[in-house]
Amino acid sequence: MTHVSSLYLHVPFCKHLCNYCDFYKKQYDPASNQLEDFHQFLDQSWRIHEELFSEQKAQWSELKSVYLGGGTPSLWGTKGAEYFKHFLKSSLKLSADCEFTMEIDPGTWTVDMMMAWREIGLNRISIGTQTLDPRFITIMDRSHSLKESHELLSYCQKEQLNFSLDFLLGIPFSQEKERDIKSELDQLLSYRPQHISLYILNARSKYPLIDALPDDDYIREEYLLVSDYLRSQGFNHYEVSNFARPGFESVHNLRYWRGESVAALGPTGTGYLNLSSDSALRYKWKVSRPDIEIEKLGEAELSLEKAYLSLRTSDGWKPECFSAKHDEIFNHWVHQSYGSYHEGRMRLNSQGYVLLDSLMDDLFRAKLV
Ligand SMILES: C[S@@+](CC[C@H](N)C(=O)[O-])C[C@H]1O[C@@H](n2cnc3c(N)ncnc32)[C@H](O)[C@@H]1O
Ligand code: SF4
Structure with a gap:
């Protein structure tokens, strides 16, 4: 029997579609029925998910981690908190120490919405900051202002929340405009985050600023500079793209990297069932209808994944x-x-x-x- 105690849920809405992002999302329109349709998608998915669990002899345990990713899960708002509360109550139970994370973008949250989610267990926030330089927030086509970034950071610090920041490297024109990474990090660190995710911009061929990207040597230097600096400030570089103060490593993401089971819901959400020492199953939700694509992994695939994922951490x-x-x-x-x-x-x-x-x-x- 496979016991599953982690859940990823993909929330596919964004206020604005950033021109560099390939994650699945739609433009959010509060006047539309998008949320109702999303809830219907999740309700129907749940039945299919239960069938999958029964076929694979998988069983839920008390959840040790929940991760609401996107898209922009904060746009799910108080309606989302109501839906998810009911969903949890009827189907799942959170353990007392469950790590419950939501990705939140500046300018897409309210105190009421935050309180509603915190009441049902939200205890970790991942903030889409990307940069604190006014020149680069525009270049990165983000919808939020730096004032909104600082407001969210201040809220998290004031409320003593466990929070993580996303920080982006390899931004177009970084070389020409002499991006001052260290001064941005100093500003971010002044809010006392417990965790930082460091991404290198991955641009597809049609990205409009493809010709303005910094070269590989420059990006490598930026990456090593950030790593050296964060380690000097007490963070562990515990995974290729992740830094944490001791004890604040992401419980949820460590499960992926360690090849442990993680269930998933929501369009493009990808789950993983560790069935035995030499077999596993990965499933991905389609976007057009609540249905899954299944990939079976045998001994050879698992041994390759094990090498790659273990070396990442x-x-x-x-x-x-x-x-x-x-x-x-x-x-x-x-x-x-x-x-x-x-x-x-x-x-x-x-x-x-x-x-x-x-x-x-x-x-x-x-x-x-
Ligand atoms: C998909 S977003 C979801 C959370 C939130 N909406 C945000 O923008 O931060 C998660 C992270 O992926 C990063 N990301 C999206 N597209 C990327 C790309 N092409 N290359 C590198 N990072 C990317 C975002 O910048 C963000 O930090
Ligand atoms: S807000 Fe995040 S998920 Fe949405 S388009 Fe921008 S990077 Fe992608």
Whole structure:
């Protein structure tokens, strides 16, 4: 029997569709029936989800983590809190120490809405700040002002909430306009966040500012600068894109990286069921109707995922079928200052994280994954 105690729910609305974002979302229109349609989608999905659980012999346990991602979940508002309260009560139970996160964008929340969610268990907030430089907030096509960013940061600090910030690197014109990363970080750190997610802009070929993106060397330097600085301020660089003060690592996201089961609901939401040591199932919700696409994972896929996901985190990777070739490659990586290697376990550092894809290629070429 597979026990599942984590839930991701994708809320597919945004006030404005940022020109760089490929996540599934629609423009939010408060005068429309979008929320009612979304609730209907979730109600119908729930029945399909229960069938999936019964087929796969999976069972809910008390939830240890809930993550409302998007899109912009804060736009779900007090109506969302009412729906979700009822949903939880009729189907699921939160554990007393459940980590319950909502992604919130500046300018898309109210104190009433926040109180309604906090009453039903919300205890962690992930804020879409991206940058605190007025030049770059415009370049990044964000709908919110910096005043709205500071208002949300002040609220979280004043209410002593557990909160995380999203911070974006590789922004167009960063080089030409001499983006001052450290001064932005100092402003952000003055609000005492417990967690920071650091993303590098991933632009598709039709991105309008594709020609103004900084080069790879510049982005690598930015990444290492942020990592050095945050570590000097007491954060652990515990995953390629994530930093936390000790004890504030994301319980929910660690479950993905450790290959543990996480259920999902909402269009494009992707769930994972760890069925046994050599089989798992990934399912993704379609957007057109409440239905799922299923991918089955066997021993070979799982062993590749295990290597890749473990190397992403400070847990590191200890190959099960250890060989002299692993030893040779790991010693080479240590020699290049990409991480540390003890008792068969390789742990990358920030210099290694930034090269993760090419390090995975080393393993492929040597037929070690
Ligand atoms: C999908 S958003 C959802 C939360 C919220 N709406 C926001 O904008 O922060 C989560 C994170 O993904 C980042 N993101 C979206 N598109 C991206 C891209 N093309 N490259 C890198 N990060 C991206 C956003 O900047 C944000 O920090
Ligand atoms: S607000 Fe977030 S989810 Fe919405 S379009 Fe912008 S980056 Fe994407």
